[in-house]
Amino acid sequence: MNLPIKTFTRKCFLKTEAKVSNYKKSSRTLIFFGFSMLLSACSSLGVQPWERDILSKKEMIFGACVLEAGFEDHTYFSKEGSSGGRSFSAGGCGCN
């Protein structure tokens, strides 16, 4: 039953990707927009609510380790010329 949706998203994925590569030369910012368009356009990607067993593991959650991220950011911030961009420093180890 999921099959048609999957073929659909695959097509959608490839098409948007082709579009992304066209923009590549002009600007990197556009890559981002292309990428996020790809994501928003194809949000029929994904899983059913009962298929989140793996995604609910701590290791699969972005920004789950707040202290570690903070230590790293602080170290690199004081030794390199660029910082930030990774995420909001907010939140905790909320793993639901």
Next chain:
Amino acid sequence: MNKFLLLILMLFSNLTFGNLIYANEIDLSKYQGKVIYLDFWASWCGPCKESFPWLNQLQKKFPDVKIIAVNLDKNKQDADAFLKKHPADFEIIYNPSASLGTQFKVKGMPYSIIYDRSGQAKFNHIGFSQKKADQYIQEIQSLREPKK
């Protein structure tokens, strides 16, 4: 030999955890005349852990309400481990293919549907929160008492 042991273990665990039944469909008509609380859960789901003690209390408070909790884990062992930690005093149905998830259009984890005595789905809830527990009770209460 190992498989044999496993089989014994599985049988044993079935005994321990009561009516653990594999099913790809539910016949709710069996419980006609009863208020049914149909719950969908999985072992990895945080709020499901919270909901089990509450469901036990609910069963105790309203023995006439039929509670069926459908497990949608892929692996039975995960459900077993969960039930060991969070024992259930109500019926568990094991549905590893998750066909019931699709059939009942489960929108979150856990997910519950409350049926009235005539088998009409009256309420559904995505997720579980203690904050809303009173509301759930009120809903069940309203279905138990015949309308005036």
Next chain:
Amino acid sequence: MQLKVDQPKVLKVGKIGRLITHAAMALTCTLTSLPHVKAEASSQTEKKSGYFSGLRNWADWSGEIGLLGYSETEGRVQAIEPGINLNALFDGDRNWNIKLVYDALTGSSPNGALISDQPQTFTSPSGKANYTTQPGDIPLYDQFRDSRVALSTSWSQPLTRLLKGNIGLNASKEYDYLSMGLNTSLSKESEDKNTTYSLGLSYTNDSINPVGGTPIPLATMVAAGLPQPKEGTSESKSTIDLLLGVTQVINRSWIVQANLSLGLSSGYMNDPYKFVTIHNDTLGPSLGDPASYIYENRPDSRTKQSIYLASKSYSKYGILTLSYRFLSDDWGLTSHTLESNFNFALNRSWRLQPGLRVYTQSAVDFFRYSIGSGEALPSELTADTRLGDMMAITPGLKIIKKLENEREISLLLQYYMQTGEKNPATAVGSQIGQDLFPDLNAFIVHFIYSF
């Protein structure tokens, strides 16, 4: 009794795909992903006593306690940084977070001046003492034992079933620095919760009180005891950061994230303790020797933008995390950061996570190793190698022990290696053959207990 179970609608997409153009298709996709309007159980406020009020847990605590150890080789900077991060969860969906980090720093760091085959004497920031660097040594200033305390707190809660809001405050205090900020963010999940959009905004105000006062930009260093070229005691800087993010579940074992961020800073951005060497540029035996030192000067505004892409994928062998950040700013700096790690189980309770970080950076437009005494002084100038061309590699290994009830202990060991151009083409006379960009190597240890 017949129970009416309506089947989910199957999208007839094959046909659409063939018929419509790419743009229309993307639109269709977007439309299908629009949240469905549906009646929602009204979120009730707290009730005085419910049927099972005894079951209520007012706060569900979780958090981390950790320690960062940082040690540069050749006795440069050493740091110890203990920290605690606590979350109090109320009713499963409202969260209060508090994070406290203390940082104790000792050792010395480069003062910006170039290595030389001559002994070099510098005036300390206070202007009251001087210190001498031996020929061939990196000019370092003895960083006073510094400590820093950083405190941040935030509150997050659902605003609707799919919309979550967060507000936070943060402050950090060092001997010569005070930073205070506030931030807010919103995140919106799609109806199927497979896509999360987030928007974050933060404002930070820093005030700097340099030891010995604020040096006059580009002024020449004056010997200790004499009137110093300082023009004030306090400076400030403000920063606004904006972040836009999308997180998308691809399938059961793959999730990706993309963030776009913009940072606008204005105010005092100089490092008040950094010099730039003025070298002798007249032909002769002393060509390239340090003639004098001036205080650096950076622009008073900076705009930076970055793109961050990350992916987490699961296989039976383990979990692979990949991320890439591209950052560029109007100072002329661009950087690429690639991070990867692979987390796998050794057995039921032990996991290993080898990782590698690679960082490259191009210099800001006003970076110079040193400047000739006959050259016209540019309006902006720094010799801080942190703003120069460089690359850094950090291999690491994390050892994780899983404990009962989702608690764990982890030990992360890393080695940071930073290298730059040691023999730049701009080197003249006695500078040639000197190591003008000394390597920076540091051991990093994180020990974290999470519960």
